[in-house]
Amino acid sequence: MTTSWLAPRAHQRLAGRVVVPGSKSQTNRALLLAGLARGRCVLGGVLDSRDSRLMRAGLTQLGVSFEDLPDGRVAVTGPRRLHAAAEPIDCGLAGTVMRFLPAAAATAPGRTSFVGDEAASARPVGPVLDGLRQLGVEVTASSLPLTMTAPQTLSGRQVTIDASASSQFVSALLLSAARYPNGIDLRHVGPSIPSLPHIDMTCAMLAERGVEVAHPAEGRWVVEPGPIEPLDGVVEPDLTNASVFLAAAMVAGGTVEVPGWPESTTQPGVVFLAVARRMGAVVESSDGAVRVTGAQLRGIDVDLHAASELTPVVAALAALADGPSRIRGVGHIRGHETDRLAALEAELGSVGVEVSQTSDGLVIVGRGADGRAGAAGLRPGLLHSYADHRMAHAAAVLGLAVPGIELDDVACTSKTMPTFPQLWAALVEPGSGSPVVPDVPQGCA
Structure with missing residues (x-):
């Protein structure tokens, strides 16, 4: 079952804490x-x-x-x-x-x-x-x-x-x-x-x-x-899923915190912190948590070959940044849940983003944006998810600064984060209660 969704606009600086489900x-x-x-x-x-x-x-x-x-x-x-x-x-x-x-x-x-x-x-x-x-x-x-x-x-x-x-x-x-x-x-x-x-x-x-x-x-x-030994353990929070919430602070301003961030990890999603710094954000970590504070969002030239799952969110940030961006090393994501490069080119382009594919990535000319004031030259539109949770995350980030961004199927986020719409609304929408997102259990399969 598909569920359409109007992406919430950010009308104020964010001040949220999001407990991200397991990797x-x-x-x-x-x-x-x-x-x-x-x-x-x-x-x-x-x-x-x-x-x-x-x-x-x-x-x-x-x-x-x-x-x-x-x-x-x-x-x-x-x-x-x-x-x-x-x-x-x-x-x-x-x-x-x-x-x-x-x-x-x-x-x-x-x-x-x-x-x-x-x-x-x-x-x-x-x-x-x-x-x-x-x-x-x-x-x-x-x-x-x-x-x-x-x-x-x-x-x-x-x-x-x-x-x-x-x-x-x-x-x-x-x-x-x-x-x-x-x-x-x-x-x-x-x-x-x-x-x-x-x-x-x-x-x-x-x-x-x-x-x-x-x-x-x-x-x-x-x-x-040989044998594989049974081992009790705890799964880390999903750092790639965390990136979409940290990206919200980069667009709307303010600070978003993700607790439970591992001191060391093999998750490629950790690369997002370096990307955030290069795009102008302030990144801090202490007491097992990471905090990202938004600042002037600037374009980036980045190779995401080792962390290609970040491409849709970084592409959405690039669309809202000042100046051109280039994402390299991700030609293989044409074989992910959908052809993500073609999907990003089509969907970002449909709302006015200047974007084109290269052999191994994307070139995006950012329009500059303030999550409260909007993004110059971008227009409302219905974006297609292609049953791809990462495309839904990109639409959510874009919708912070562009009024009238609608996603055809937010239910696709259930692939890795079934509570995404609720977590996103609690973080972004002023009328949803406290701007601090309450701790949400990570759940069990």
Whole structure:
């Protein structure tokens, strides 16, 4: 079900504190690793969103057990061995589900099918499937929908793929590799891999569970067969989702605080703090919280290859900044939930932003804006989300300074942050009560 939404204008400087739900990337990795471990573990801070529910449902079909505890944590019990799913596993539009679960299902002898949303067939998954074929799995297609047949025992070890379209191709195979009878010797051939911090996240989470990922050379990872230890833990707040709230202060002025910010992290979203500083904001951190205070918003030339999920929000900021901006290194996001470069060019352009695609990004000429006074030369309009939560975040940022920005489907934010409309309204709209957003539990899957 789609839900249209009029983006709130900012009529005053902001003074808010937003508790951001758990990281989708960490949540789905933690759920998968808990399911592959033999034993019970308890996870806190687990994101409750469409993507995490799809991951949990798929793992349940493969034999993993989940229990929601009264304190909001989730207990996960992995079976001795996964079994093939009796019914097709629904991946929705979730890259982690459509890429991570087939690699896990390779350990479950028999036929398992995967389906997804209508747009899911356009999301690349072929390199993961090519890797599974090299390990001895039969696969019927190179995209969703597909059926795979895993043998009683995987025969391969050496795998070569082109992961230049997504770091998730590497993570997918590494996450399950310790449960493969021969482990894996994985090699990437092709252009550079985007979002490398996500592979670092995968390797760090495996190491915490007793799985060593050797990295003997650039583009090569080796995992030996062995157990994955069950580990209790807490998922960090999603720093990419946090960026949209911090961006609000940059447009409207004032200060927005996000508590629970980790001292060190493998999340690529942390890059947003450096972007905010370069665009003129004041960034401070203390007592486990990050605060961003808006100032004159200026254009930026930035390479987001390692943190490409930030592109839509940074593009919206660039549209409201003084002077030109260039976003580089993100050509691969043409294969994300939608072709994000084409979508940003079309939707920003429809309300008067001067924007054009390059081979690996965008060039945007900012009009300058004050969240209370408006953005010169930009006009109201209906923006399309393309079922993409990041496009919805971009529309919300733009709507702070441009009156009459409407989004065709705010419900798509349920992919990673179901409470986004409520959190955004409480932060931005003066009539919603206190400008300080109350602590909201991070929820459980």
